[in-house]
Amino acid sequence: MRKQIINCKRLYHQNQYFFNPKADLKTVLREQIPIKIQGFNEMKKKYGDRVMGEITVNQALGGMRGIRALFYDQSTVDPIDGVMFRGYSIPELHELLPKLRKPSAEDFQSDQQPLPEGLFFLLLTGELPSYHQVELIRHEWDVRGKVSDELINFINRLDNKMHPMTMLSLAILYEQKTSKFAQLYNESKLNKSNYWEYTYEDSVDLIAKLPRIAATIYRKKFKDGKPIAHKDGLDWSAQLAHMMGFEGQETLNELLRAFLTIHADHEGGEVSTHASHLVGSALGDPYLCMTTAYTGLAGPLHGLANQEVLKWILNFVEVHGYDVTNRQIEDYVNTTVLSGRLVPGYGHAVLRRPDPRFLHLYDFGNKYLRDNEMIRLLHQMTDVIPRRLRTFKNISSPYPNVDCHSGALLYQLGIQEYQFYTVLFAISRSIGCLTNLVWCRAFGLPIERPESADLAYYNNLFQNKIPKQEKDDQ
Known part of the structure; x- marks a missing residue:
């Protein structure tokens, strides 16, 4: 059954190549990028001038609901099946993504929760990772995730009256000085062909640090203010729980693995993902993009x-x-x-x-x-x-x-401490936002700049006061 599901899901992929279940994530991504760019350019050449449809005034005035105007390749939201991650549903992810413990042949249907590290691989590549590949990511994030005393001191100096999401945004903005993309761009050492690589490097660094940054905020805001040192060898979710002060509570670890997986992505048009995409289109580095995303996520109609x-x-x-x-x-x-x-x-x-x-x-x-x-x-x-x-x-x-x-x-x-729940949401959503940002840089997508119109335009449009040529140009 598992192989049948995988084969069916792969039917939509074009230009298939040999998938090595031992290759590390960046190697797989490097092999995929030229293939997907070719497909992207062929699609633009073949269909670029085609008309996609019409919109109503109510859609334009009502938050652009139902207007398909963004390119987003990682997830879709179906009215019936819900969010689909690279074509896989939530139940399929639960079955197919690797878990913390490598299952035996007899208990492949293990009821453990999937590791978010595996979803990161899937969203970047469209391929289901092997247990070995997820172990490589888990180890890499464990190593890259250490945060400096300087950053911890910055967080501990923040006003405790701040909402935890405000603290998170400020901490990420403070950490922006470590951005490899920003540094190399400022030194004129980047070109469009390698934008994706240093966006990837920043993204992995930031994702790896997020549990430790968030846990420091939690301890500062709600506990005694003393951070708990990271523990080598833990997965992303368990590291978060450990540093928050929930040592050895495996049920909570399992819930966090579930929470951080299912909240990771939700199409490209919702506020946090769209905000990160918009800032990224101006070549904002991942730290700037995620600060913007978190600010959007903190709104009562979104992450709160x-x-x-x-x-x-x-x-x-x-x-x-x-x-x-x-x-x-x-x-x-x-x-x-x-x-x-x-x-x-x-x-x-x-x-x-x-x-x-x-x-x-x-x-x-x-x-x-x-x-x-x-x-x-x-x-x-x-x-x-x-x-x-x-x-x-x-x-x-x-x-x-x-x-x-x-x-x-x-x-x-x-x-x-329910004010902290949106921080957990933010940690998860970073996976979707940042994998999308890597592909935006790989595809070389331009700055996002839609046109706008005032009320007079809409009134005149239906009173024949706008010349036909101008209507067509719009």
């Missing part, structure tokens, strides 16, 4: 959603407790909606079924926390709330999304 869900649930529990009736849940939903607020954790701009990322975490909760009172309440809510939301005419997507479940799991496994 999981903490809003948890606050909403805790407010309910404070009044009603955990042993409640369906009617009490329905009344709470009614009060929220009729007051003009959204029920956090439900609905999605694209999905028209329960988010597969939510379902993945739902199964995780059933496996590890089946008897936990908050998880039982949450699962009761996810049965009741969609039915109630369907009764409101203006709600088109009543289904639970990934934010519905992630915060509650983190809370019950010990990370109860």
Whole structure:
């Protein structure tokens, strides 16, 4: 079955080459780039002048929803199947990506969570890595991830009143001085053919450091301020948990592996990824790009959603407790909606079924926390709330999304400082943003510069006050 899935997924790849399961990631990427550039240029030459479609004024004025105007090759979001990473669904990733422990032939269906290091390989290459290749990445990130005392001191001097996401953005901006891309570009030692390589180098350096930077912020903001030294040999997720102060808690390590994998990418148009892509199009280095992405992610309509869900649930529990009736849940939903607020954790701009990322975490909760009172309440809510939301005419997507479940799991496994949840989201999303940035530089994509129009333009457009030639030029 596994080989059949892999072969089917590879059908869409053109110009196939021999895939060496022992080659390190950068070697695989270096071999792929000229092949994919050739396909990219052939596509532009063949179809570059074709018209893709028309848009409505409502789309232009309503946040450009539904307008396909970005090139993004790593993930798509299907209304039914959810996010697809290089063509693979969440359940397929759970089955096929390597785990921490190399499985035997008998237990290949190991229920361990996949390592985010393997998803990084997949997003860069489109190929499923071998266990050996993920071990190479895990070791490389462990070595590259050490942070300087200077950076730790900078973080510890930040005002504790700051949100952890503000601290993260400032820390990454401070670390920008280590950018290899920026240094070599300023010294006129780069050309377009090797932009990708030093973007890759910066990206790996930054991704490797993120758990240690984030853990330092966590200790400074919420604990005693004393950082915990890194521990050699840990994977990316376990290093994060260890340095936060959760030593040896394997269930939490497994949750972080799941969380950091399923949040890694979500098409190219959502705020954080688009923000990093936009800054990168001006040849901003990975540190500048991710600072921008994190600023976007910190917005209440984006990365803060999981903490809003948890606050909403805790407010309910404070009044009603955990042993409640369906009617009490329905009344709470009614009060929220009729007051003009959204029920956090439900609905999605694209999905028209329960988010597969939510379902993945739902199964995780059933496996590890089946008897936990908050998880039982949450699962009761996810049965009741969609039915109630369907009764409101203006709600088109009543289904639970990934934010519905992630915060509650983190809370019950010990990370109860919900302001920090968006930092965890940011760590994960760096995988998608930075792998995309590497390919943007490899393809030589230009600076992003869409045209804009004022209200007079739209009014005149439909009153025949704009000459036909100008309409065509637009």
